[in-house]
Amino acid sequence: MKTTAAVLRSADPSDDRYSGLRVEEVELLPPGRGEVLVQVAFAGICHSDLSVVNGTRIRPLPLVLGHEASGVVAEIGDDVDDFQVGDHVVFSFVPPCGRCEWCVVGRPALCAPGNRANSEGTLLTGSRRFVDADGATLSHHNGVSAFARHLVASRASLIRIEKTISLRDAALFGCAVVTGVGAVLNSAGVTAGTGITIFGLGGIGLSAIAGARAAGAHPIIAVDRIARKLDLAVELGATHVVNAESDDPVAAVRALSRGGTPAVIESVGSERVLAQAYAATAVGGTTVTVGLPHPERQLSIPAISLVAEERVIRGSYMGSAVPRRDVPRYLELYSAGQLPVDRLVSDVIPLESIADGMRALASGDAIRQLISM
Template sequence: MKIRAAVLTSSPVAAPFATSRPLEIRELDLDPPGPKEVLVRIGAAGLCHSDLSVINGNRPRPVPMVLGHEAAGTVVQVGSAVRDLTPGNRVVMTFQPTCGACLPCAEGRPALCIPGAEANGKGALMGDAMRLHDGGRNVHHHCGVSAYADHAVVSRHSVVRVDADDIPFAELALFGCAVQTGVGAVLNTCRVQPGQSVAIVGLGGVGLAALLGAVAAGATEIVAIDLSDDKLALARDLGATRTYDAAEADLAGRIRSDTGGGVDHAIELAGAVPAFQLAYAITRRGGQTVTAGLAAPTAEFRIPAVNVVADERTVKGSYMGSCVPQRDIPRFIRMYRAGQLPVNRLLTHTLTLEQINEGFDLLDQGHAIRQVVLFD
């Protein structure tokens, strides 16, 4: 079938993207789904720094490629081996396909699926399938999803069925990445307990989702740190008890003083080493520092080894919020319905596909929290 998609033809591409136009709106050919795949009509797709990092070259990926990994839509057709989905089902996309058989999958850690990560690195679907074509030339898939298009063929294991006809696609899409990654980092990776203290470094869509998770977890001290006054104001409105400008001199010392020696959990979500260093510096003795931000592959983080021992410190990574998508996406939607995760507060802009380059300028400049391209 013919589809309309935003295609990244080269990388890196420099901002401003409204001028350089890295994403070209093209008509592509989309193959029908294979036996273990589904065809989805995309309802909405979010703009995320993980997409931006492919455009600017921080995360090299093969091109041409249709970006977009945070999305929700409606099943149109299922492959011959798919038995648990039918046309008309609403689904949320998840950006790490899973095989169900490798060691991480067997351990209940599907975010670390080995064949899924290999497929994502190649820009293919599970099993190395390529379903997108431009004049006979293959076009690569992003994170097994490629949602900046009106339709996508994806692995069955890249979607989660949701009973959510009452939730607009613009909000539902956010559960695929921002909510999974941010809320999951708090609830799954950190396992924040009521009464504990949490710091969030970096208040983009994922960071503010983590803040919502900290509120839902019952944290009594929630520290929010960013360079944007507008984002700090929103953080206060969403439940932060202390906010700080990241550019402030001796910020780590001030936060340690204000919090009585540091926080129980500090979560870095800016994707930058200085933010990670700050998160580590404001974690108390015996506390936990978690990073869920994707820094450039060449970035390195150094810590004094003696502190890890003498302070019994924990430093952890969190990918996809350590989520089990089939379990956690429906769980987070239930929390949203119960008023515990006001995810709709994160949505700042809706775009057409033709406005996507301008949208990435807003993201790059820090002027947006979560934007979505609407198709329905």
């Protein structure tokens, strides 16, 4: 079938017009064994997408971009018995195989076959289902390729949701919410009364604020350079805010929390901000990083503090989540009004405006833009 997709043909950090990202008509091959065809409803523009566009994260090109989305099942392939046509779904951007050592111990974000498929630009099945007008096969992005009106994905990439849930808001749960809330609950292990600081208030950081409030954390300190993001953090549950443009964030956090909070989350993707987050973490505390800095960047910290202060630095990929377990739980919190993540949506744009959306994200003007298909 024919569909429309945003195809990334070249990645250049100096190209602020994003000329390598083009909306094209492509051919979508039917789903194979273990695969599902989905009509996409909404797709979120995430910094991880921008990182591929500017070359920070290397993926095989050309590829159909996008990894956070919601949609409706339109067709199922052979050996798919857990989904039906008409099901509403969101996506997991690491397709878990369910059999490798990481999957069987409950850490599917580290799934070896799933991450290998993502790196190679294939579905978990090893196939590629997009073909351009010249007959060239296109790679998939994280097994999803959400910036398309239709897509084919492995059944392992899909999470069924209730049809009563807004597909617009549900799209956020594929990355921003599962990563931010998961970093709070799964990676940092925050419980009622735990103090927490979040550095960086994009979609993931603000989701972490909402997740911390739902967990009963206190205090909840939000750090960013943009005033309106700090204002939104207060609406979502932050008890204190620090403007890193005008204040020393480490000194401010330590003053507000009597020496640092037991949990600190960094969601910027900067080794400099990660060092600040570590310095703002209390003795005996845990610093969680969800940002994706350039692979060549190095973190420098006082090595002795790891032992002498029993400190922990932990990475959190996909919120250390089990998506088919956690996404429904987080959606229940959303339905109960405990995760008002609909407030994260700063704009809804058409697919044809994808380059404008990337520019808005790169400038810091946008929090979470959704593409309406």
